[in-house]
Amino acid sequence: MMTSVLTELARSRRAGSPFGISSVCSAHPLVLRAAIRNAVLHGGPVLIEATCNQVNQFGGYTGMRPHDFVDLIESIAAEEGLARENILLGGDHLGPNPWRMEPADVAMARAEDMVAAYVEAGFRKLHLDTSMGCAGEPEALDDMLTATRAARLARAAERAADAVGGERPVYVVGTEVPPPGGAHHVITSLDPTRPEAAIRTIEIHRRIFAEAGLEDALSRVIAVVVQPGVEFGNENVVAYDRGKAQTLCALLESESDLVFEAHSTDYQGATALGQLVDDGFAILKVGPELTFALREALYGLDLIASDLLPHYPPRNLMRVMEQLMLADHSHWKGHYHGSEVQQRVQRHYSYSDRIRYYWNRPEAEQAVGHLITELNGVVVPAPLFRQYLPRFESWSSRPLDPRQMLVAAVQHVLDIYRQSTQPRQSG
Template sequence: MRIELDQLAALRTAGTPRGITSVCSAHPVVLRAALRHGVATGATVLIEATCNQVNHQGGYTGMVPADFAALVQQIAAEEVCPMDQVILGGDHLGPNPWRDRPAEEALAEAEKMIAAYVAAGFRKIHLDASMGCLGEPVALDDEATARRAVRLAAVAERVAREQGGAMPRYIIGTEVPPPGGADHTLHEVPPTDPKAARETIAVHRRMFAAAGLADAMDRVIGVVVQPGVEFGNHNVIPYARAKAQALAHVLDTESALVFEAHSTDYQGTAPLSELVQDGFAILKVGPELTFVLREALYALDLIASDLIPGYGDRPLRATMERIMLDAPGEWERHYTGSPAVQAVLRHYSLSDRIRYYWVQPAAMQAVDRLMAALKGQSVPMPLFWQHWPDANRFSDTPLDPDALLIWRVTQCLDSYHAACSLGG
C-alpha cells in the first residue's frame, strides 16, 4: 500500500504507524536510484531540495526550483515512474542563505524562493525562519520564528491558489542537527524538550490563526524535532528509544501531526523502525546516500586500476583530491585536525562534503572515464573480493558500472523502506 503524507498521522493514531523516506539529494544517480526504487516497491517517492542547494538564485547546484523539478521529471520519465507517485519537497525554506543581510532584505529573498518552489510544483514545504539575520541573535524565539514562517506561508498559499491543484503541506519547527552532520566527535545528543515542542506547535497555531491562515495550519502535517540522533565526521549517535519517549508522547494530544526526523543517516533498519513506531514518520536521509555512492565509485576506481592497463593508479580519487584542495570552501572549516586527518576526512567523512564537488567538470570527466573503462569488462571474483566484497555477484559477466552504482544506493534505500513499512 502506498502511504501518502496526509495518512501518516492517522496511521500512527490507529496504532499502525508507517513512515516515508525523504531523499535529500540533487545527485542524478541518487535521484535515479530513488525513482527506480519507487517503481520496484510502489512506495511514495519523496525528494527534497534545500534552500542552499536550490533556490531562485541557483543555489550551490546552479539549479532554480523549476530546474530541479525538471530534472526529477526527466529521470522519472526514463524510469517509468509516474509523477503522481512523486512528491517534491523544499527543506529549510526561509532566510538562511541570506542571513548575513538585514532581516527585511533576507525575508524578501525568502519570499521569492518560496514562490519559485511552489510555482515549480513543490508541495511539501518546510517553513524555517528560525535563524537570526544581520544584527539579530543567532537563533530567534518561537514568536519571531512563527511570525516569519506565517509570512512565508502566505506567499506559498497565494502562489498555489493562483496555480490551482493541490495546496501545500507544511512542516514547522527547526530544532535540527547541523546541516550535513556535526563537525566533531559526538557523545550524546539530547532529544527536544517536550515542553518546547508543545510551545512550538501552540505558537504557530496562534500565529497562523491571527493571520487568517487557519486553513493553512490545518495542512501542517509535521513538526521537526530532535529525537536524539546525529552523525559527525567520525561517528554516529544511534536512536536511544527510552530517552525519546517523553517527546514521543507529545503526539498523544496532537492527533493530526507526526514528527519529522533530520540526520537519520547511518542509523540502520532497526533504529529507523523504532523511530517510525514512535511517531517520527518522516525520515530524512542525504549524506549517507552520496557517501555510499562515493564508496562505490572509489571501489570501482581501485578495480579499474588493477584490471585495465593504462587506466592509472586511482585517477578518480586523485582528481577529487586536487579539486577539493583547489577549492576548499566546502570542507575546510568543517574538517579540523592535522593535514593527515583532514586528508582522510576530505574523502571519508560521514558528513560527505565531497558531495559538493561531483558537479565540477573535472570530477564529471573522471567519473565518465571510469564508467567507460569498466563498461562491458569482466571483473574476476577475487578482484571484487579485494576491493568490494559485497558486489562479487557482479563478477565474471559483462559489467554495467552505472547499474552497480544504483544497486549500492538502493541498498541504503531498502533499509529505509523496510523501516517505514514495519509499523507498530
C-alpha cells in the same frame, strides 16, 4: 492527491498501524535515479526534497532553480517509467539561510520569492525554517519571531498556490536540528528535544498562523521537526535511544494530528529506523548516507580500474577529487579538524560526506565518466570485487555496467529505509 500519503501518517498512527516514509534529500542524478527506480520496483510514492542551499531562485550550489530540479526528476522518472503522480516533492529548510548575512528584510524577501518559486515548480511539502538570525541578529531566534517569519513564508506559499492552482501545500514546522549543511562541531551525544519545547513550538506557530489569517494553511501542518537524539559526525554516529525519547514521543498522544519529522537519520540502520517510525518519527530524512554509498562504490571501482587496467592512472578519481577540494575548501573547511592527514581522510571518507558538494564540478564529472567508460563491459575477477566491493562479488560473472552498479549501491541503502517504514501493527 500527491500529498495524501503524508496526511495519512498521523491517521494511521492513531489507528494503531504506524508507517513512515523516507525523504531522499539529494540532488545527485544517480541518487535520484536510485530512488525513482526503487519506487518503480516496489510500488508506492517517492518523496524527494531539495534544500534552500541546493536549489533556489538563484541556482543554489547545484546551479538548479526549482523548475530545473523538477525537470531533472521528471526526465529521470520518464526514463525509469514512474508516473508523475507517484513523485512527492519537498523543500527543506526553506527560509533565509542562504542570505543570512544580509539584513533580515532583504533575506526574508528573498526567502518569500524562493518559497513561491518552489510552489510554482510543483513542490507541495514545505519545511519552513526561519530560526536563524540574519545580519545584526542573534544566531538563533526565539520561537515568536521564528513563527512570525514562518507565517510570512506560508502566506507567500499560499499566494503562489492560488496563482498556479492544483493541490495545496502541506507544511512542516520546527527546527530542532543542525542548520542545513550540517553541524560545525564534533558531536558525541545528543539529548532529544524537551517535550515542553516542542509543545511551545507547536502552540506559538498555531497562534501566530491564526492571527495572520492562515487557519487553512495551519490545518495542513502535518509534522514538527524535533531532535530524536540522532546525528552523525565525521567519524561517529549517535544512535537512537528510544528510552531517552519516551517523554517527547508521548506528546503525540495529545497532538494526534501530527507526526514528527526526523533529520539526520543517516547510518542509523534498520532496527533504529524501525523504532523511530514506531515512536512517531514518521518522516525520515536521509541524504549524506546515500552519497556516501555512491562515493564508496565509485572509489571501489576506481581501485578496481587501478589494479585491473594497465593504462588507467592509479587512483585517478580520488586524485581529481582531492585536487578539487584543495582548490576550493569552502565546503569542508571548518567542518573537518585535526592534522593534515586526518583532514585528508575526512575529505574523502567522512560520514558527513562533504565531498558530495563537488560531484557536479566539470572535472569530477569528467573523471567519473572516464572511470565508467574504462570499466564498461569489462569482466572483473571475483577476487577484485571481494577486495574492494564485496557486496557486488556476484557481478563478476558478466560484463560490468558501472552505472547500474552505482545506482544499485544507493538502492541498497534505500531498501533499508523502505523495509523500516513499512506499515505494522503497534504494540
